[in-house]
Amino acid sequence: MKKKNLEFETLLIHGTEYNDQWGSATVPIYQTSTFTFKNAQHGANLFAGKEKGYIYTRINNPTIDALEHQMAILEKGYGGIAFASGMAAICATYMAILQTGDHVISTNAIYGASRVVLEQWFAKFGIKSTFVDTSNISEIENNITSSTKILYIETPSNPTVKITDIKKASEIAHKNNIIVVVDNTFCSPYLQNPIELGADVVLHSTTKYINGHADVVGGIVVTAQEELYSKIRKTMIYTGSNMDPNQAFLIMRGLKTLALRMERSQQNAMRIAEFLESHPKIKKVYYPGLKTHPQYELAKKQMRGFGSMISFEMKGGYNAAIKLLNNVQVALLAVSLGGVETLIQHPASMTHASMTPQAREESFITDGLIRYSVGIENINDLLSDLQQALDKV
Numbered sequence: 001m002k003k004k005n006l007e008f009e010t011l012l013i014h015g016t017e018y019n020d021q022w023g024s025a026t027v028p029i030y031q032t033s034t035f036t037f038k039n040a041q042h043g044a045n046l047f048a049g050k051e052k053g054y055i056y057t058r059i060n061n062p063t064i065d066a067l068e069h070q071m072a073i074l075e076k077g078y079g080g081i082a083f084a085s086g087m088a089a090i091c092a093t094y095m096a097i098l099q100t101g102d103h104v105i106s107t108n109a110i111y112g113a114s115r116v117v118l119e120q121w122f123a124k125f126g127i128k129s130t131f132v133d134t135s136n137i138s139e140i141e142n143n144i145t146s147s148t149k150i151l152y153i154e155t156p157s158n159p160t161v162k163i164t165d166i167k168k169a170s171e172i173a174h175k176n177n178i179i180v181v182v183d184n185t186f187c188s189p190y191l192q193n194p195i196e197l198g199a200d201v202v203l204h205s206t207t208k209y210i211n212g213h214a215d216v217v218g219g220i221v222v223t224a225q226e227e228l229y230s231k232i233r234k235t236m237i238y239t240g241s242n243m244d245p246n247q248a249f250l251i252m253r254g255l256k257t258l259a260l261r262m263e264r265s266q267q268n269a270m271r272i273a274e275f276l277e278s279h280p281k282i283k284k285v286y287y288p289g290l291k292t293h294p295q296y297e298l299a300k301k302q303m304r305g306f307g308s309m310i311s312f313e314m315k316g317g318y319n320a321a322i323k324l325l326n327n328v329q330v331a332l333l334a335v336s337l338g339g340v341e342t343l344i345q346h347p348a349s350m351t352h353a354s355m356t357p358q359a360r361e362e363s364f365i366t367d368g369l370i371r372y373s374v375g376i377e378n379i380n381d382l383l384s385d386l387q388q389a390l391d392k393v
């Protein structure tokens, strides 16, 4: 039976192409930096690409290869390239595609570092970037110039969970020869496959839902086509931003339960969002599963579920937000997201502190905004925890 025909949950368990001589049921950790050649000709053939095999772990390694292969299948793409972190994946994608004078259009409210890297690092090499509300397609259209090379979309965006129409955005971008890159971290391939909707590159911080257990950092890129795959893989190799075999092993172990974790955490998230929306101390709740979310209909169409990331704004602003953070007892006060454990944090002073105050304001990242990553705990404990913390505000 062709693996392509298997259902998503089955592919999470059996989606890796891996065989060893002992019949290992899980992919072993190939803890080696280098691989011996059978003879000089074999080594030369591997370097010349005339034979398939492994040379050196910065270039590739069977454990990492297995994860790359599985993610390419799950994201319905050509090939996967694993990185040391999500930021390494993003930077390598930019480095592979852009050159001096090029222009990037990006979603404005994205993970802080994903924005800062363009504004403060790539700007040094003469690359311009414009940050717009990509949920409004005309804002994309109005900012395209003859130098625009990449449209970078984060949907749902971090932290305000705005949704961008990937299909429409890709159509406009492709008419203008622009490469579409989608950060699919908040959805994971369980909820959304951007390549099917027209994206050229999909990437993840695998630190989040893909691994799901808050115990390893990592990143992955999956491209739709061979050409971008080769460019980005070369960038990974030459910048040494590769994943390591231990990371790959842990991520594959976490990935097996992705569907179960996503189902449970998004069920919890719906209940939490409804609770928060009806709470008198909360001004606004951002969750794509609420009918009050401006892109609720789009989320319903584009995603196979609403995910488990929620943001909400406290009526009492900064002081109320801090009070709440300091009083939760079940949710962990920590950045990161997408794990089995519920995490709470304050974007303005934490994940998005590196953005300028003006950029935060444009992106609705106010001082009273809290981000809540819903885990798989019992819902009653999460609700009581929020209730008792809100009582203290």
Ligand code: LCS
Binding pocket: 085, 086, 087, 088, 111, 114, 154, 158, 183, 185, 186, 204, 205, 206, 207, 217, 218, 219, 335, 336, 337, 351
């Ligand atoms: N993309 C998104 C959407 C993210 O949320 C993050 C990290 C990254 C990329 C970068 O991935 P990393 O290099 O950390 O693996 N987001 C974080 C957050 O919201 N809190 O801590 C990290």
